[in-house]
Amino acid sequence: MSMANGAPSLVVVEQLQVQFFGGAHPVRAVDGVSFDIAEGETVALVGESGCGKSVTAMALAKLVPQPPGHYAGGRVLFGGRDVLAMSERELRALRGREISYIFQEPGSALNPVFTIGYQIEEAIRLHRPEADSRAEALELMRLVGIPEPEQRLRAYPHALSGGQQQRVMIAMAIACRPKLLVADEPTTALDVTIQAQILDLLRDLQKRLGMAMLLITHNLGLVAETAHRVNVMYAGRLVESGATPDVLTSPRHPYTRALLEAVPRLEGAEGRLKAIEGNVPNPAELPAGCKFHPRCPYARERCRVGEPDWEFAATEARGVRCFFWKEISA
């Protein structure tokens, strides 16, 4: 059972470890990540480039290519079934039918030499050969709000704007009414007014179809507006998790706190923003101890030597990975 809303857990990730081989040492892209998603719930995975959020999302349908990737430990349960132990055949049935993905660049995910209609129909035929794919494609185009859907089905991807391409991707993703939609930076490449349209569409579809959504983003504003719960990642690890209002109003981890202070806002004091010193660490060269300590204003000797454990308080459904979180948030 999920802690958040009493709905049963759809996805449970336990101590997931994903490594990449290539250089002298394996790169631990995801190192001991645990979280869950309830049916119909929106969960956000937040972090900066290289923090492992996209790799975690890919692992939910065992999509990390092997090699160079390697599932080094942990489990992913989808509806109680162990995804990482599934056969290719079982995975094919899972992907697209129960979990679907939309990505940042809709233009590069569509095939330029086939019409929009062909590509949506293909998504339907693949999983439900019995369906009237032409009629359903038209229905999907209407559902995602594309104007003049009959003409658009005959168009090629280049003839559509970025916002419309993303609507087509969403149409393909929901063609089989998946239980989970993974949206990896779905609006980052779009203009703000189009971004607002796509977010409204996703929220509306989610309500109507009862899908769960995993939203991968670096934008805390987006998290505040869409997610029920949020998981913050840094250097392949979870550093904080909890209900969105709790995490964003009283952050416990110094990184979450710093991120919130660094986000330019529309209201409040102008003047200087508080910068986080240093750079996002390279996953191949992580520091010893707590991975955030070189950039942390609260770091002490203990942080340089040992790595803090993931402390999860089931009563308040919040997790944090910091030795001194109680002092810091007091």
Next chain:
Amino acid sequence: MLAVEDLRVYYGKAQHPVRAVDGVSFSLRRGESLGLVGESGCGKSTLGRALLRLEPIHAGRVLLDGVDMVRLRGAQLKAFRGRAQMIFQDPYGSLNPRHSIGGMLREAVAAHGRTTRENRDERVADLLRAVGLDPSYTRRYPHEFSGGQRQRLGLARSLAVEPELIIADEPVSALDVSVQVQILNLLKDLQQQLNLALLFIAHDLAVVRYVCSRILVMYLGKVVESAPAPALFAHTRHPYSEALLSAVPDVAKGLAARAGGAQQRIVLHGDMPSPAHTIPGCPFHPRCHRARPRCQTEVPALRELAPGHCSACHFAEEL
């Protein structure tokens, strides 16, 4: 210092031109930072590039201390370009991967011509320090640096010629959130220390708010609203700026909406039309949530509603 008068950049055939920049006027003082905001295709980047004569100018004047640079040629144009520098969104794309950092900066310092050969290395070290990098980095190559450091290098190179005007085109939108702020603060500090005029081009209103004292909002090649930054955020006077502001995902707004339930977001319909077709009436009316019959026929003029606050909307007073 800089005065732009009715600047027009057209592409394509003379009968049906694509009006990328369609009659933009503004001025910029020394030490002032002006934000240019709008969505992709609104002409903001074209405008920035046109100011350096990197785009064909159809009509209009760009006066730098009274001299019209649209008419400059040869050596005079080169001298002008030394006074105005540009930094870009993708710092990696604007750095030559085969030039060491020292070589690149020495070349820029030499092009400036005001530093003697012996003093060049010293000047390069000063530049690196000014942008917060270690002077020992001169032997390294661009690939050895992170995105934020590369943007610092781009900034160091543009400062090498001691410009008076910097045009920054989306300088932080390719960077991670935690690094963005470092670059924004650096840009702000340098602008104040060196008394630079800064034209900051961005699509993110929240970012612009921290850097700029005045903001121009562009739509389809035209300025639809211009105002001092605090005035724009306190009271927008154009429906497009209003929609842009309400569309920006914001932590405080999101949490408030969650607590109160109701979302007050204005969602615009459709996409921005192509600048290749001219629309009768107000260019924004097909997407405007406040459009009325008059907007379909009559083009609104940019007019001043409060000191320094201009809007191109027939019904600006009602907002």
